[in-house]
Amino acid sequence: MYEELRTLLIDDLRLTESDLRPEAGREEAGLDSLAVVELSMLLSERFSVEISDEDLLEAATVADIADLLEQQIRRAAVQKQPS
Amino acid sequence: MYNMSPADPCGAAVICGVGYWLPPLAVTNAELCSRLDTTEQWILSRTGISTRRIAGPGVATSDLAVEAGGRALKSAGSGTVQALVLATTTPDRPCPAMAPDVASRLGLTGIAAFDVSAVCSGFLYALATAAGFIATGVADRVLVIAAETFSTLLDPLDRSTVPIFGDGAGAAVLRRGSAAEPGAIGRVVLGSDGERHELIAVETGGSRQQSGYFRMRGREVFRHAVERMTAASLAAADAAGWDLADVDRVVAHQANARITAAAAAKLGIPEDRWAQNVREVGNTAAASVPVLLAQAAASGFLAAGHRVLLTAFGGGLTWGAATVVWPELENIT
Numbered sequence: 001m002y003e004e005l006r007t008l009l010i011d012d013l014r015l016t017e018s019d020l021r022p023e024a025g026r027e028e029a030g031l032d033s034l035a036v037v038e039l040s041m042l043l044s045e046r047f048s049v050e051i052s053d054e055d056l057l058e059a060a061t062v063a064d065i066a067d068l069l070e071q072q073i074r075r076a077a078v079q080k081q082p083s
Numbered sequence: 084m085y086n087m088s089p090a091d092p093c094g095a096a097v098i099c100g101v102g103y104w105l106p107p108l109a110v111t112n113a114e115l116c117s118r119l120d121t122t123e124q125w126i127l128s129r130t131g132i133s134t135r136r137i138a139g140p141g142v143a144t145s146d147l148a149v150e151a152g153g154r155a156l157k158s159a160g161s162g163t164v165q166a167l168v169l170a171t172t173t174p175d176r177p178c179p180a181m182a183p184d185v186a187s188r189l190g191l192t193g194i195a196a197f198d199v200s201a202v203c204s205g206f207l208y209a210l211a212t213a214a215g216f217i218a219t220g221v222a223d224r225v226l227v228i229a230a231e232t233f234s235t236l237l238d239p240l241d242r243s244t245v246p247i248f249g250d251g252a253g254a255a256v257l258r259r260g261s262a263a264e265p266g267a268i269g270r271v272v273l274g275s276d277g278e279r280h281e282l283i284a285v286e287t288g289g290s291r292q293q294s295g296y297f298r299m300r301g302r303e304v305f306r307h308a309v310e311r312m313t314a315a316s317l318a319a320a321d322a323a324g325w326d327l328a329d330v331d332r333v334v335a336h337q338a339n340a341r342i343t344a345a346a347a348a349k350l351g352i353p354e355d356r357w358a359q360n361v362r363e364v365g366n367t368a369a370a371s372v373p374v375l376l377a378q379a380a381a382s383g384f385l386a387a388g389h390r391v392l393l394t395a396f397g398g399g400l401t402w403g404a405a406t407v408v409w410p411e412l413e414n415i416t
Contacts, residue, residue, distance in 0.1 A: 012348065034129060034341050037305045041345075053302050 001073070002066040009062075012042055022063035029062050043069060049076055095267040096214035096225070097260030098407060101415055102154025103253040103377040104147050105136045105364060112246065121242040131340020135249030135365030138232045143175045147252035148185045148230035151373070155226060155254035156189065158414045164256060165222035166195040168213045170205030170229040170369040172398070173236060174198060185228065195222065202283060203336050203397025204273070205229050205369030206253070207405060210393075211271035217259050228254040229369035236285055238296035247339065249365030253373025265387060266410030270322040272315045276400040279307065283398030299398075308338055308396040309345045315404035316350060316394045323406040327352055329390055332409070334379060336395035337361035337371045346394075358384055368397070381415040 002022060009015045015030040031039065036056045043051055049072040059065045111134050112123040127133060138147065148169060156164070167189075169182035182196035195216075201208040206229040213225035230252035237244050260267060282303050287295045312335060320327055330352055335343050340361050347354045358379040367374055372395050379385045387409055394404040 032129065033302055034305050034339075037302050038309075038341075038345050041306065041309065041349075053306075 001070040002063060005062070005066045005069055008042060008046065009039070013038055020062060022061065022066070024062050025060060026057070026062070026065075033057070039065075047073055049073055094218040095260050095262040095264075096210075096217045096257040097264060097266040098255055098268065098410060099224075099258045099266060099412070100155045100157070100159025100256035101254065101373065101377040101380055101412060102151050102156075102158050103251065103370075103374040104150035104154065105251045105374070106138045106142055106147065108137045108139045109134045110137050115246055119240065119242040119245060121246070126246040129339075129341070130247055131361050132246060132365045133362050135246075136251060137234045138250040142232075144171055144173050144230045144232045144252075145175045145181050145185050145188070147232070147250065147370075148181065148228045148254075149188045151230060151252035151254040151370075152185060152189050152226055152228045154416050155228070155256050155377075158412060158416070159224075159256035159258075160413070162224060162258075164191065164194060164224040164226045166213065166216050166225045167191065168197065168199055168209040168216075168225060168227050170199045170201065170209040170227070171231055172200055172202050172205065172368060173232045181230075189226075191226075201369070201397065201401045202399055203338065203366070203368045203371060204395040204399070204401040204403045205397070206372045207271060207393065207395050207403030208273060208401070210255070210257075210268060210405060211273060211403070213257050214268050214271065217257060224256060224258045226254060226256055227373070228252060229373050231368040231370045233297070233366075233368050236297035241296065241298075243301055244297055244299055247366050249367050251364060251367035251370040251374050253370045253375070253377055255373055255376070264410075265408045267407065269319060269406035271403060271405040272318040272322065273403040274311070274315065274401070276307075279303070279400045280398070282307070282400065305339070305342060305345075307400055308342045309349060311400070311402035312336070312346050312394045312396045312404070313349045315402050316346075316392055319394070319404035319406050320392060325390060325406065330392045331356060331389040332379070332385055332391045333357045334372055334376050334385075334391060334393050336366075336397070337364070337375060338366050338396065371395070377415055380409070380412055385409045387411040
């Protein structure tokens with residue numbers, strides 16, 4: 001999931017590739033408060049998961065955001081399964 | 084249901100003149116950084132704005148409106164107007180409306196004149212109102228002005244609003260014409276969401292008073308601005324029978340360069356088709372769309388035959404969009 005997130009951050013949010021390391025902090029990676037809103041909207045569009053700006057702002061690093069995305073996708077998949 | 088689309092060949096509103104006016108006093112990011120806790124880089128990267136124009140002491144919103152209105156009338160050539168619809172959230176005084184005064188100063192005493200308040204979407208609301216006047220026979224020609232001095236509303240120490248807003252005025256003249264001719268305004272798509280009135284507000288004078296200043300909740304505004312302008316643009320293009328790929332130019336409210344970039348990406352309309360002036364003038368609220376329209380027409384960025392999409396979003400919340408095939412216009416200043 002980290003690689004998919006990384007591609008989206010570079011291609012769609014136009015963040016600088018060299019600033020994007022898993023352990024990079026949110027601001028260090030270039031994800032300011034407005035980019036976080038864009039990211040939340042993009043994740044909803046591309047992965048059909050709703051992650052709020054507030055939850056994204058709490059993630060300390062790029063890897064934490066990837067983990068958050070992975071959890072939400074897994075949760076959405078479980079909810080979709082017929083009972 | 085009454086169909087508000089301009090199907091009647093005698094009742095369409097056609098743009099026949101535009102004009103704008105910006106006060107001469109320019110304030111740079113460097114000047115703001117000397118009094119705000121921020122940096123030039125922070126302002127530019129968050130907003131895309133490097134200077135904004137400020138009316139300054141002794142200059143009122145009506146002064147800007149008269150300048151812009153006079154220029155639009157000149158661009159429209161001979162012939163008078165029977166109505167003035169003036170969009171503003173920063174009128175000279177709470178009562179009476181500013182439009183009658185502006186009309187008189189333009190030598191138009193006696194015409195219908197009133198204000199419309201829809202914050203940054205004000206010009207599109209005023210445009211729809213003016214088109215309605217033409218469709219219903221109230222007037223054959225209408226002057227629409229949007230004028231703002233948001234600098235008068237701001238907390239001078241608020242780094243989240245002071246760098247963003249500038250003052251200015253833009254105007255257009257509409258005349259009765261055919262829906263099929265260049266300049267005819269397509270169906271104006273408008274909407275509002277009062278449940279989110281607190282996102283962009285001046286809370287003052289009541290028991291809920293927080294401060295006398297304008298406040299804006301940036302992240303939520305960003306999200307709603309992108310989503311609402313995108314949806315309104317789609318609806319307006321659809322009403323005109325256009326695919327988004329057919330859109331040659333977009334004139335969007337210049338709230339913040341990041342908002343227009345996100346809306347461009349979401350709509351899939353390349354950014355080089357979007358008129359831009361936010362870097363030089365900032366967000367001039369209701370004046371933003373008509374100032375940009377007049378500047379883009381004057382520079383040739385809008386050319387006759389271009390399919391142009393207009394869209395705006397503002398406090399209320401309010402939003403809107405409209406289409407127009409750009410007409411041949413002269414004397415734009």
